[in-house]
Amino acid sequence: MANRKLFLLPGDGIGPEAFDEVRKILDYMNDEEGAGFETDEGLVGGAAYDSHGESISDADMEKAMAADAVLFGAVGGPKWDDVPYDQRPEAGLLRLRKDMQLFANLRPAICYPALANSSSLKKELVEGLDILILRELTGGVYFGDPKTITDLGNGQKRAIDTQVYDTYEIERISAMAFELARTRSNRVCSMEKRNVMKSGVLWNEVVTETHKRGFEDVELSHMLADAGGMQLVRAPKQFDVIVTDNLFGDMLSDVAAMLTGSLGMLPSASLGAPDGVTGKRKAMYEPVHGSAPDIAGQGIANPIAMIASLAMCLRYSFEMIAEADRLEAAIAKVLDDGLRTGDIMSDGMQQVGTTEMGAAVLEAYKAAAA
Template identity: 50%
Template sequence: MNSASNMFKVAVVGGEGIGPEVTAQSHRILNWFIAERGVPLVVREAQYGLIPYLSKGKVLPEDTVEAMDEADAILWGASGGPETREVSAEARKAGSLLSLRSKYDLYANLRPIVANPALAEAAPLKAEVLDGVDFIIIRELTSGIYFGEPRGIETLPDGQRRGFNTEQYTTNQVRRVARAAFELARTRKSRVCSVDKANVLETSVVWREEVTALHREEFSDIELTHLYVDNAAMQIVRQPRQFDVMVTGNIFGDILSDCAAMASGSLGMLPSASLGPVDRFGRRKALYEPVHGSAPDIAGKGIANPLGSILSVAMMLRLTLNRPDDADLLERSVAAALAGGARTADIAEASAKRLSTVEMGDAVLSALNEAVAEQREQA
């Protein structure tokens, strides 16, 4: 919470592609919780991407930086797409999502994977495979190959080009994200699966040894297993309900969490939270975003699924705003909307009516209002 008042501050940054469309709906949800549930929240919208670049020469202009710096939480839309060709590589790198993760030290990325029974017919996996799926992937987000140095592209003496990146992990980088996984597991089913490639990579040897040592020293009450990343990918689509909390490095988590989208019905359904370290006031910076990208092929058509962004608000309510009951209310309302047949194109059965992005937002808001009305009647 902001130290100057009892109000939380949230920066809403729609970004590019379908980002502004889906965050417009999650912003509506935030406004509903402010008006109907008294959530002490100040929301500030800010721009990112091509539009501010064309007018100000930066994809991340000063007023957006200020909004995010002041915020307790950032609600992010998406970045990237064909328009990136109009932005200089230097400007794009300076304002990239990777740079923001590094700046705020958002080292733990949480991606819940929950199979909704209402989407069983539209899901690419069989209903019996999806039955009971409820796990979470914790991805280390500020180290590994995406941040390692040296990196670059060079021309060799014989004229060939070579691209190179450096994968590396230190004890502290591994242990802090593993600790987050173990602590989360204590609030769930007390099982952690650590994913690496220790049969090939020295960084993974360090990863496995440090996770194992931390488990032995502080978390022996938690069941710990290990999988190689290739086997983990197979198990996610073969028997995803075996998992509770999965923890892994940056690149493996990036790939596995998209693979795990098939266990939730659609990439458009997945929310995420990226968390920084807890400061001396007990606060931690957080960025919430749907897992999907900018989806330029459907941008501007009003058909994108906003549920990943809306469910990211539920994570914000739980993890930053300390409103677990409101988080539960929002998740139940999304489930109710889906149970009532609300479908965007990506999760629609062949015979289902396909809602627009705004209409899906309407469906969730309607479910929220119905849930609150029912609570009042029962009181």
């Protein structure tokens, strides 16, 4: 079996702690299942800045570009609040997304039955929730030019961020949304702000035209993004796949994540276009949660989102569907058994730390193979 090349970027805060649990799973899969993972590790974010004054080095970018997939932890923290803007920890993440051309960010919002009572919403609104938010990741206001702060004099400044989308960017993200919907409940809701933004007008038009060109079997609806945010907390189970731009996707996916009980539970995948030779996509997988510097180093972080990100990696980059299913089932089994980290703790459950939770998931994964 050819080696599967994984590049690991644990990053800052709780990233390295969560990564420790993923390494144990990878080691087991290599040693006992012959998975053939070949791993290398680099620095990103504040850790990279402390080492060599930039948020990711050219050498580590080359390794990321050469890998079959990148596993990413988290970046940032108050320690680096005063570093130059272009060297801030988050710049490393943005460079990875941009240089690898990871235009599609998949963020599932799944409410495990055992955690239905942990949501801030009523149990009946979230029990069985399974939404996939598809966020366009390399265009829009985060990357548009000009992006400036200008001193106007007299104590006044002007900040400009530019929202820019071209037709092809909207076509490829909407086509992926329709393709993914076909593997689920066959429904797509496109969200934008066409009532006040020209980019929203174009987004709506292009999604509609893309739907007509080969995807009419998929149910398509449109919703203004602010109304979408309201509906996510009013009746979230009405949605199957949501497709939206970079800015609204950033916000709406965090709203959807909290419906499930904790940001510490949810993974994400960022995918590029398939190449013309092998059909493989560049890909990066990361938990939705941030670096959580307030709890870093205490051994109490929830590693499930990082482990679930590995499951997405198995599914989308390596077509290891059975292993991905087993890993996701292992997470559900551990939660059903009542184990909880502090962020998802509730009455009558057993609170455990990062290492204990990771070990329990691995044991459940092993047991499922027996």
